[in-house]
Amino acid sequence: MAANVWPPTSNSWQKIAAEKRQADTAKIPTDWVIAPRVVAEAKARRSLVGGFIEGLLDPETRRITDMDAPELIRMMSYGSMTAVEVVTAFCKRAAVIHQLTQNMLEIGFDIALQRAKKLDDYFRTHQRLIGPLHGIPLTLKDQFHIKGLETSMAYVGWIGTFEGQKGTGKERNFESELIKEFQSLGAVPIGKSPETSNNILGYLWSPHNQNLSSGGSSGGEAVMQALKGSVFGIGTDIGGSVSMPASYNGIFSLKPSSGRISMKDVASTGPGQQIMPTVAGVMGRSIDTLRLVLKSLLSTEPWLQDPYVVPLPWRDAEEYHPSDSPTESKLAFGLLENDRAVTPHPPVQRALRMVKVALQEAGYELLDWNPPWNHESRQIHPHIARGDGCLDVWKALQLSGEPEVHEIRGLFKQNGPREPMPLPAYQDMVVRMREYRNLYQEYWMSTSSETKSGRPVDVYISPVTATAGLLPEKFFHADYCNSINVLDFPTVVIPVTFVDERLDVSDPAFQPFTEIDQTNMDAYDASAYHGAPVAVQIVGKRLSEERVLSIAKVVVEALNSYKARHREI
Template sequence: MDYDDCLGCPPAEPEAKKSWQEIAAEKRQADLAKIPLEWVLSPSVVAEARKQQKLVDGFVDGLLDEETCYITALDAPDLLQQMRSGSKTAVQVVTAFCKRAAAIHQITRNMLEIGFEAAFERATELDSFFQANKRLVGPLHGIPLTLKDQFHIKGLETSMAFVGWIGTFEGKRGTGKEKIFESEIIKEFRALGAVPIGKVGTSAETSNNILGYLWSPHNQSLSSGGSSGGEAVMQALRGSAFGIGTDIGGSVSMPAAFNGIFSLKPSSGRISMKDVANTGPGQLIMPTVAGIMGVSVTTLQLVLRSLLSTEPWLQDPYVIPLPWREAEEYNPNSGDATNETKPSFGFMDNDGVVTPHPPVQRGLRMVRDALNEAGFNLLDWNPPSNRESEAIHGVIARGDGCLDVWDALQLSGEPEVHEIEGLFEPHGPRMPLSLPDYQDVVVRMRDYRNKYQTYWMSTAEKTTDGQPVEVFISPVTPSAGLLPDKFFYAEYTNSTNVLDFPTVVIPVTTVDKDIDKVDPCFKPLSDIDKINMDAYDPSAYHGAPAAVQVVGRRLGEEKLLSMAQIVVDALKRYKTRRQGKCRLHS
């Protein structure tokens, strides 16, 4: 029918605008369609998974073949050795992790972007290179990774879990950047040989209108934490060999603790955040940092060292030109390492504001005892109060009134999820802080950093070697795991962002409802301490991981990681001895 035939015809009905629910549903379905048919789980298996108390320790393995389970149980350095020797190919490794990630997504609804097809293509290229040159492309050759959905990857969208960002570039249409733009860190990973296989969920407590609420695989009555909870779950269930999250107030450290994995939150300026989607992108006085998540300190060290080898400061002016410094690492096996010359640890049982729950207290005691038995020097850590960081952190992080988050929600009409309702007034964003008020809080942050530095250096007067404490150990959060709506205090991690200190999270133990009970003589340190302890229920938290964080001086990631490994090794010896004694007495 030509144009003349249409004269006098009624005008065509405009296409109805889709609701945010329809857009989100289509997104979920599109992701599921990217899973190979032979990897699709039956509805009964998915339903059974959601009935489980926990998904770690075997449930996912039961869905997979023996070869996939073998490969995905290996840590990144071991995977590299297998590929270097020719025992495994990159295609085998990438396929195994994609298959496992596909199963994890189906039973947890964790992935916002699936990139298996491109990952297979890249793995094939890596194998061809290895066959032709008999060497690996780089120090992360063939290693599959996943990332929080803030990092742009060619061929994949970046929604940051906003429905209104689906099908756009950061909420804008017609930019020409959709699905072809890449963040700087992705370019670095490609040069190193790493293979991105997908991107995972985000938002406060990892609750969003696309995927819903993400639960902990250790106890599916507890939250995965946020906002890098998607990556923490992926690592806990071994869906990739390592992952990348982001952190401005514990968003890497807390999910790592809640999911029983290791993490590194570096100081700002060590890992590139160039061309990464973010909220509050103009806030650079306490910037968001990219953090590494995995199942060992060795992997954290491998990934950071590899990233720094690409000299990211040549492409990103906000990365400090600071290569990996081997001289900063501490070697406990050096010939002159006596008890008198061993480095000292600071130790914080609590910050004087909120007392950790009983399982976290027990984890701290285990670490203290392990280091004491190993002959390390421990100094009680009593720095400037976290109450000071509490008065600084939120004002800087949300001083803009979160207008950009509000605007992103308005694009689709989706409501704010319950977990972020407090960011806004009933009908819109809060009034931004005035520039003079903002400058006042920045000055307060400067003064707080100065006081903390003075305290840290003063510890040299109390150590056996006359040197300041190298790192200190503290709780990550007051709780092991997170009951929805029962999280009251974040200053153990917020303070490290205010101070720009790097941190490593180390899992220690798990909650035992028969052991981890509140001391009947407990006396709260503050009103919030009472609220926090009253919310503790040993049965509800049973099985949740309890962790500690090791905190280093600003830009001291090399020393921090080596000291964290000392803690891991000491804990391993400590647990082995205790198990031996238990067998003797049984």
């Protein structure tokens, strides 16, 4: 049967979205349903983390979901905990989170429990785990196809279809390469999360401070991780869409270089754009879990199935181990405190100072990071990412007649998509990107003349964004994030502290670099941001994920020691 584009002419998009929400709710077991008054209380609260959500869970669910991946693996390998117990606990917690926040587009608890039972059968028969992620529940941004579940990417017009088409035979019967890899490793997908702002579930707020956005566009997955609804999550990133939500929700993340994690058979916008491709990133509550996930994925040799994955196995030799290094060859860090275009808000400045002092007290070397102007990426990124005029996004919206959400209205003209860039102009921009990468590489290598070891700086540390959260319509500068995609560098986000309205006050002597700098600082409101997580990112050279992860752990350990000495949180 030929595939046909599906126009839902008989129903309004609002009705289709409502039916989708009802279908999701019906998948939650009756004894996991929470009272409407609790949902109402949650919406009125500033914060959902900590005591509030923990109080909605039974002790056994709390006990299991408080464990991170390495501990859960150990427990299951000893036979002291089953996959069914682990998956049940996380499904229950995810169900509660969804009712409080509306952050699951696809609920797959029944499929997950069937999978967990098979894993337990395997363990009983063979007395070993099926793989390094045996029984570990995960959630993913709703771009990854899983058999038995839809993939809508939060487009109303994609509901009931395969990427907007009916009659393909792939509806609910197709899997992305990454899902196949996770299945072979023993991991158990339990559901999928939405775009931060969408017409099906609405807007997703940070559970630490519900005045603030969860960040985009993988905000649904970041909320899931912040509230411990799965052991780890997978988001997608083309301009900070993993790093930013991780920062705003107080979790760890890895955004790799393109070609380390498979994106084969993944629904995406602009799928033909491979100059600066969307990548899959990992989100979780520790560096150890990020490392475990990436190392496990690479053990499947994904390049054998996906020609766009670099044939690069996990490299233990690339990891940094402090105990193996003499004092004179300790790490050297670059520190980008601002990009000379937009100054970070006071809490971000404080987080950078904390990390700087922590590393200095631990004996590491820090240099000011003065690379080619970060603002150059602002001129490159939108033309590469959206040079096609976003025609595919426009067509997807037209399937149902739903409006574009506020965050993407600037992408279109009043009655249609923008004209695509002419090919020669697009190629000129690609050349500009190549030249920018070359200049950045030359600068990085030149730092060998400044370090004590005579080696170039190992990684550099920078803000994730200029803000420690996002007030709606108050986001003015993405260059700290999207420059990483333009350069194709791997980056690890680590939480540092929380906004404190008593400490994080505006500087009356502030002098802006640019007009946008002043606009951004004028938008800072210490009381509105109070309680929001604050993070930094650790950035390494292209395809150096193993080293960046190991160095990020060094930073976390130095930061924890600093906090213990100075009694900071």
